[in-house]
Amino acid sequence: AQSVSQHNHHVILSEAASLELGCNYSYGGTVNLFWYVQYPGQHLQLLLKYFSGDPLVKGIKGFEAEFIKSKFSFNLRKPSVQWSDTAEYFCAVNARSKAAGNKLTFGGGTRVLVKP
C-alpha cells in the first residue's frame, strides 16, 4: 500500500525565513501529488498540485513544490514566510493503480509556527 511521510512534525521559524517541508511517498508507479494547508480554525484548502509536466509547481500564496521522481519526493517551499503562514500542512498522494485503490493518502502533517 502507498504511504506518505512528512519528515517534520513541527517547524518554528521567524518571519522572512525560508521554509521547506519534506514529503516522501512509497509508491513506485505514476502518482499525482498535492499539498493542502489547514489554517487555525479553518478547513483544509488545496495549496498546489502536480499531475504532469513541469516538476516545479507553483501554488497560491507564494508556495511552490518540486516533484523529484528519483527521490520519490514532493517538497514544499516558500522563500519568505509571513506570520499568516502559520498552519498545518499536509502532503497527499493519489496513485495510479487499481491495487492502490486510486485513493488519496495523506501524510501526518507538519505544524508550522511563524513567529512575528
Next chain:
Amino acid sequence: EADIYQTPRYLVIGTGKKITLECSQTMGHDKMYWYQQDPGMELHLIHYSYGVNSTEKGDLSSESTVSRIRTEHFPLTLESARPSHTSQYLCASSVGLGLAETQYFGPGTRLLVL
C-alpha cells in the same frame, strides 16, 4: 473550488446517543468522501461514494455508516456514540477523472462524546 457544507461544526454529546453528521455539496460532484482526523494526526479515509446508491468503506475501520440517496448529500451516522468516536470528521468531494481528480474539503465537524 467546490462549496462543501458540514453541519454541525461542533457537537458535544453523551454516550449512547445516535448522531448524524451532515455533508452537502452544491457542485454536482459524483465522488464524496469522509475522513477522520484525530488532533495532530493524518487524515484517514473511513467512507467514500462514487455516486448515488454507491458507498464503500475506506482504509480505516469505522463503526459509522453512510448513505448516498442524493448526489449532493452524504450524511454519516453513528448509531450509538462512544468516547472513542471523539474526533474531527472531514467531508470532501472531488472533480476530475482518474488521477486528474482533486478533492476539496468541507470545514469539518468536531465531535466530542462524553
